[in-house]
Amino acid sequence: MLEKTFNPQDAEPKIAKKWEELGLFAAQPQSNKPPFCIVIPPPNVTGVLHMGHALNYSMQDLLCRYKRLKGFDVLWQPGLDHAGIATQIVVERVLAKDGISRHDLGREKFVERVWQWKEESGGQIVKQLKALGASADWSRERFTMDEGLSKAVRKVFVKMYKDGLIYKDKRLVNWDSKLQTAVSDLEVIQKETVGKMWYMNYPVEGMADTFITVATTRPETFFGDTAVAVSAEDERYKHLIGKNVVLPIINRPIPIIADEHADPEKGTGAVKITPAHDFNDFEVGKRHNLEMINILDVHAKLNENVPVDFQGLTTMEARALVLKKIEELGLLVKIEDNPMTIPYGDRTGVVIEPYLTDQWFVDTTEIGRQALEAVEQGKVNVYPENMKNTYYEWMRNLQPWCISRQLWWGHQVPVWYGPDGEIFCEETEELAKQEAKKHYGKEVSLRRDTDVLDTWFSSGLWAFSTLGWPDAESIYLKKYYPTSVLVTAFDIIFFWVARMMMMSLYNMKEIPFKDICFHGLVRDEKGQKMSKSKNNGIDPLEMIRKYGADALRMSLLVQAGSGRDVLIGDSRVEAYRNFTTKIWNAARFAEMNGATVAKDFDPAKVKLPLNAWVITKLSEAEKTISKAIDTYSINEASQSIYHFIWGTFCDWYLEMSKPIFYGDNEAAKIETRSTMAYIFEKMITLLHPFMPFITEELWADTGKRDNMLMASIWPDLAAFEDNEASSKIDWAIELIGSVRSLRAEMGISASAKISLKIQDADEKQKQLIQSLTDVIHFMAKIESIEFVNEHVKGSVSTVYDGIIIMIPLDGLIDVAKEKERLNKEMDNLKGFIERSKAQLANEAFVSKAPEKVINERKKALTEAGENLTKLQEAYKRLADL
């Protein structure tokens, strides 16, 4: 006998352990099963499981389990990302508690410390993933910094360098002054603020009392000004082009130039040019060969290129002082409020400065074009399709990708410099030395570039590096690449998806995955983004503790589709915990009634309409579920199995089986026991990818089986098409619904047994009702059914499929209430008939609408007419009372 309830806290860890011990998660590259492969979006080594992960990995696990049941050889390739910036920040924070900075340790010691930290507390998330039920091949876990993957990184870098796709350049980059590193455009968050615009006068050299007014939001950068630009067409300033203005305070003359960047409509039409601290000005500077004066140091404080009393000030301090001095000189014209956006680092939250440094870049022109074309040409399918547009838009406006970071934790750039600065880019120091020897004709000492690579550079290789590349003979690479599908949230489409496309097409000459399935973000129950500041975060582990992993998974999966956002909260997870209880109790019911499959049971040959019906419904559900999963409509698939189990199986099938079990028809009992056990087994198989734990538990508890459900096969129910026996039950369900509704509306107590009088049923309907008498009695709480030829006095009635259904109430009838109810029913019918008639009288409709529609409409009209007549008769009799 099954326990009273399912206890996920005890059962889940045991089951998870068993799966893994039996090696059921492991790929079988040697098998001749068709491959199905997903590479996991690697969580950060610093990460703990959050709801976004829970959704992402639940979806992948669903797909993997589904494909395994369908007979595929599944490789779900797991791993972790070293997450350069994020991890370095975490470890620095740990060290800071002991008052140590990374500079105290030095680079080598610090990196050692990070590795140590990684071994100790990194990878927590893997345990948490297992608790969620994730069936990845854990024996193949990879880490972006492990040896094989690091080798892949070096190899790709060198190849791209030698192909001219990676180059070093002195350019303005986004500078994070807290971490003292460059970051890419994507790592910069723009925030709206209301700032100020200051209008300052710059005196024109050699012309007394003549000024050019420039407007600026950053007065402190004026020490780096090397020109003032105006439009060549601007009448106000035309005559001044070629002359100089003198920068106040420092009295440095700078030229007035004509440049298209100056827009006469904006500001004063004259714009100060600070090439080393503004992206637009940088371009202007290059066009006019202007000097680029860097006025900031790595901490974003003013450096030695400014007067002594400004040196060492922060930009904000410098701004105040500059404005004070300008004002003292009488050159401050006016101040305006100015709405603007300010760039912040996404990890550090400090203001990002445009900063002039040497950095490594990837030229994305060619590989970006390939990545764009692959999607345009449909080599990669995108779900939902509209995400393609987002992808296209970005790919068509690709900028060079800044891949170097001035961090310590990451893949160090495989570049060595000779004494004269000559670059040797090789996979190892040995090779670099050899090349240097060739170059110089003698041994020289080399200096390695200290930069590390953007984390996304190594994640960009993930689809093939985890499968064994650069070992071209890797059986995994051969069998599973390109991978089947990438499941990811759309917020990393540029960071990761686009980079994987580019890097894979460049290296493998082949797409990394055939499908991309984007899902939405997880929000709280009110639809708000989860954030620390709102304190509305929901911990998936907490939910697992409270309700079980199955409940959490299902509550996420029922919403996971079409890139929609997913809402989560206690009440939702609780609802699916209730679902597990429901299934559990259904199993208990089946067990109590002796549901086991008889030896000679053939589901195709069941005789009872009820059993034929449930088999047909299961077959329909299976079709819906498979089709939905195949197109990543996970929500639809989840809802379908949920409704089958709760609605069709529990609410109707199990209920309708009761009169059979309580009756004395032994043959019917035997067939029903078999069918029930059969359906239950198939049903939990269909549910397994969604809720793996409870289904596995029930698989073990409800039958003598020698395998695990996980290693079972997906039911093939194609043979069970809709049939006549099954439609009888559909008809009966409608009939029962009518009776129940009538009872309830007339306020007849749900427990009160009543008799039913039926008029105008034809032979076929009579037979059907008779054959299902027990079921109808039970389901509609009826004591007796009698066929009559005329209306029964003092009864309430309704009409279903041309049959008048009456409940005699022997004088207890509330005539007013019944009149009201009948009136309402008749009004509805009349309205419908009117509309239908009008439509059928419309020549245009009759001549243009498809025949099928017209016939349907005619038939419905006739039926409605008959039903109305019968209702009117009933109403008349009521009046006679």
Add this chain to the structure above:
RNA sequence: GGGUGUAUAGCUCAGUUGGUUAGAGCGCUGCGUUCACAUCGCAGAGGUCACAAGUUCGAGUCUUGUUACACCCACCA
């Protein structure tokens, strides 16, 4: 400024190629429950499908416009 979505019941959302009287879950109301399940069942109420115009015999569904909201990208002297 460019792009992508969304707008249907109190809430969260379905609604296939246009076709009978627009659906589900939760919530609400009523009724019920001695045996699979109070973690339950049955029934009911509740919607001018954001607004306007158009196409059509017929529009929640297609077109255009308007409004509101959400997200992404870019610019900002």
